[in-house]
Structure formats: C-alpha cells, structure tokens
Amino acid sequence: MKKFIGFIKKEFYHIFRDRRSLFILFGMPIAQIMLFGFAITNEINNVNVVVLDLSKDVSTNTIVNKISASSYFTVTQLLESQNEVESIFKKGKVKAVIVFEKDFDQQMRNAGIAKIQLLTDATDPNTANTINNYITSITQNYAKEINQDIQLPFQIVPESRMVFNPEIKSVFMFVPGVMTIILMLVSAMMTSISITKEKELGTMEILLVSPLKPYQVIIGKVIPYVFLSIINALVIILLSIFIFKMPVQGSFFLLGLESVLFIITSLSLGILISTMSKTQQTAMMISLMGLMLPVILLSGFIFPINSMPLPLQVISNIIPAKWFIIIIKGVMLKGVGLLYLWKETLILLGMTVFFILLSIRKYKIRLE
Known part of the structure; x- marks a missing residue:
C-alpha cells in the first residue's frame, strides 16, 4: 500500500511541475466557460434595423418608437423608397427592414387590417427567425393596447408559460x-x-518492472486528476451560478456526486486512449479531435437528438456527455433527484467500469 501511495504522490509532483498541464487543467476551462457562456447565445441585442415608412402617421411612429426603445433593436436609418432596400442589405450592416404600407393608420381603423412587411437577412436563418418573432411580438402587443376596450363575441386567448x-x-x-x-x-x-x-x-520500463500491478498503475494515474478535476468542476459550477446566474433547483450534493462520476468516466476514457497510443501527440489528437465533434454534435448539447436520423440516435447512446447533460439539466433546472436520474447514473457508472477494465486489459497486453 505504501508503494501505491508513493506512486500517487509521484504523479502529483509530475503534474504540479508541469506548468503547461496546470494551465490546460485550470486556465483553459475558466477561459472557455467565460467565452462560451457570453459568446454562444440565440438571443439578440442591439440588432441594426431600418424602417421604410410609407405612411408616417401616429400608429407607425408609435410602433417604430416601441421597436427602437427595446434593447433588442437599434433603428439606424429611415428609408425613403423601396429601391433602397436591396442596397442596404448588400452593405451587410442591417439585419432587417420594416416596411409600413401607405395609409397605415387609416387602413387599420377603416378596414380593420393594416400590413407591415418584414424583410430579414436570411443568410443567418436562426437570427432572421428570432428577429421576426421579436418584431411580431412587439406589433402584437401594440395591437392589444389599442384594442383592449373592444369586446368580441367569442375569444380564444392562448396563454403560454x-x-x-x-x-x-x-x-x-x-x-x-x-x-x-x-x-x-x-x-x-x-x-x-x-x-x-x-x-x-523512457520511464515506462520502471513501471513495467515495479511491483505495482496493472490496476494499481491505472488507478494511480487517475486519482490525482480526480482531485484536480473536482476543483475544476467546482470552479466551473461557481462561475455558472454567480456569473451566468444559473439556478440550482436540485440538490448540491447530488450535483457534486454526479459531477465526480462523470469526471471519473472521462478520466477512465482518457486512460484507455493513453494505453492505446504510442505518443503524446497521437493521444492528444484522439482525445481532442476524436471526442470534440461527437460530444458537440451527438450529445444533445446544440442539436436535439430526436431530430437526428435513427443511426445517429443509436450512436449517441455511447457518448457519455449525452447522459451527463440530461443529469445536469435535471438537477440544476428541473430540481429532480436520483429517483428520476437513476438510469443515466447507472449508464455512466457502467461506462466507467468498462473503460477501466479495458484499460487494464490493454495495459496487460503491453506488458507482454
């Protein structure tokens, strides 16, 4: 046991002496969580829009003021004719053009219908769709304000939450x-x-002739990174709570346990890659390029898994990140406990055991 503890201490010393490893372990996660948290968003703020007002009456001025007053849009220009629309889009600085029909106020009061044309730059379809929804919501709210005293015989008013x-x-x-x-x-x-x-x-020969058994070498390699990754996870969770105002509706204790389980799963996968690789460069390429795309694309992080083709849905089940995202959203946002997350927890636990056993087997093969 003393030899095993000494081996673990040796691993800690190696990690703390390698400044590059410490930067990757602690510096990169903080930079990434800050960068991704602020940069990746499907919300819009201060989007440049222009207005072509062919009516220039009270109603159109009121709607333009409401759009301009919101934090979502900045009205940068008022156009004079339809011919200016194409050129304004080609400059690339404007994302939407709002066109009010002629005699807007009169059409609304006499015919009961007034038309607004919304032209959006669909080179970015998601942003264009979001702009359309936001402007439509502002105009609908204005319509409710001017019609609040009018009673219709029957009304169906959906309320969403x-x-x-x-x-x-x-x-x-x-x-x-x-x-x-x-x-x-x-x-x-x-x-x-x-x-x-x-x-x-060249120190592998020392491990090969040492009295340590393969499973002790594997576990000894993992243990230091478990403690350091727990500190890493704690920093990330605190940043999420205090910087990005992420709620934690569920148990902090359960969140911590699940995070530790996922960390051990990831470390075990890393050890497996290490036993199968001959050089650090190969191992790093496999861990970065081989894991990054599957984690981003098949974990449900950005794209819903149910919308993917069936073969990809099946493949996503072997991605540990998929199950941890379900767990972390369940604990932090839904406030559910282990009663609802036992299946995902068991899957991660099973993956961890599988990766460790396979790593030990691969290590034994290399001993021979």
Missing part, C-alpha cells in the same frame, strides 16, 4: 453543455497523455 426557463435565456441551454464539454475534453486529454508520457520519457 415556459417551464424551467420562463425568460427563455439561452445561457440555461448552453452552460450545462459547455460544462460537460470542458470536463470531458480536459479530463480525457490530461489523462490520455499520462501513460504515453512515460513511454516517451
């Missing part, structure tokens, strides 16, 4: 996914170079 995210904040969707990606990639990448580093430095 966004459960778990009433303000529809995109950060609630992106932060759990970014946390998962960071923990997965950093943990796997750091451990993936641990055994290959021993091979390149």
Whole structure:
C-alpha cells in the first residue's frame, strides 16, 4: 500500500511541475466557460434595423418608437423608397427592414387590417427567425393596447408559460453543455497523455518492472486528476451560478456526486486512449479531435437528438456527455433527484467500469 501511495504522490509532483498541464487543467476551462457562456447565445441585442415608412402617421411612429426603445433593436436609418432596400442589405450592416404600407393608420381603423412587411437577412436563418418573432411580438402587443376596450363575441386567448426557463435565456441551454464539454475534453486529454508520457520519457520500463500491478498503475494515474478535476468542476459550477446566474433547483450534493462520476468516466476514457497510443501527440489528437465533434454534435448539447436520423440516435447512446447533460439539466433546472436520474447514473457508472477494465486489459497486453 505504501508503494501505491508513493506512486500517487509521484504523479502529483509530475503534474504540479508541469506548468503547461496546470494551465490546460485550470486556465483553459475558466477561459472557455467565460467565452462560451457570453459568446454562444440565440438571443439578440442591439440588432441594426431600418424602417421604410410609407405612411408616417401616429400608429407607425408609435410602433417604430416601441421597436427602437427595446434593447433588442437599434433603428439606424429611415428609408425613403423601396429601391433602397436591396442596397442596404448588400452593405451587410442591417439585419432587417420594416416596411409600413401607405395609409397605415387609416387602413387599420377603416378596414380593420393594416400590413407591415418584414424583410430579414436570411443568410443567418436562426437570427432572421428570432428577429421576426421579436418584431411580431412587439406589433402584437401594440395591437392589444389599442384594442383592449373592444369586446368580441367569442375569444380564444392562448396563454403560454415556459417551464424551467420562463425568460427563455439561452445561457440555461448552453452552460450545462459547455460544462460537460470542458470536463470531458480536459479530463480525457490530461489523462490520455499520462501513460504515453512515460513511454516517451523512457520511464515506462520502471513501471513495467515495479511491483505495482496493472490496476494499481491505472488507478494511480487517475486519482490525482480526480482531485484536480473536482476543483475544476467546482470552479466551473461557481462561475455558472454567480456569473451566468444559473439556478440550482436540485440538490448540491447530488450535483457534486454526479459531477465526480462523470469526471471519473472521462478520466477512465482518457486512460484507455493513453494505453492505446504510442505518443503524446497521437493521444492528444484522439482525445481532442476524436471526442470534440461527437460530444458537440451527438450529445444533445446544440442539436436535439430526436431530430437526428435513427443511426445517429443509436450512436449517441455511447457518448457519455449525452447522459451527463440530461443529469445536469435535471438537477440544476428541473430540481429532480436520483429517483428520476437513476438510469443515466447507472449508464455512466457502467461506462466507467468498462473503460477501466479495458484499460487494464490493454495495459496487460503491453506488458507482454
């Protein structure tokens, strides 16, 4: 046991002496969570729009003022004719053009219908759709204001409520996914170079002739990174709560346990990559390029898995990040407990055992 503890201490010393590893382990996650948290969003703010007002009456002025007063849009210019629309879009600085028909106020009061044409730059379809929804919402609110005293014989008024995210904040969707990606990639990448580093430095022979058994070497390589990754996860969670105002509706204790489980799963996968690679460069390439795309595309972080073709849905089940994102959203946003998340927890636990056993087997093969 003393030899095993000494081996673990040796691993800690190696990590703390390697400033590059410490930067990757602690510096990169903080930079990434800040960058992704602020940069990745499906919300819009201060989008430049222009107005072509062919009516110039009280109603159109009121609507333009409401649009301009919102934090979502900035009315940068008032056009004089339809011929200016195409040229204004080609400059690339304007995302939408709002066109009010002639005699807008008169049409609304006499015919009961007034038309607004909304032209959006659809080179970015998601942004164009969001702009359309926001402007439509502003005009509908104005219509409700001027019609609040008018009673119709029958009315059907749907009321919607966004459960778990009433303000529809995109950060609630992106932060759990970014946390998962960071923990997965950093943990796997750091451990993936641990055994290959021993091979390149020529110290692998010492491990081969040491009295330590293969499982002790594997576990000894993982334990230091478990403690350091727990600190890493704690920093990420605190940043999410205090910087991005992510709620934690469920148990902090359960969130911590599930995070530790996912960390061990990622570290075990990194060790497996390490036992199968001959150089640090190969191990790092596999852990970065081989894991990044599947984690981003097939974990449900950005794209809904149910909308994917069936073969991809099946493949997504072997991505550990998919199950952790379900867990972390369940704990932080829904406030559910282990009673609802036992299946995902068991899957991660099973993956961890599988990766460790396979790593030990691969290590034994290399001993021979």
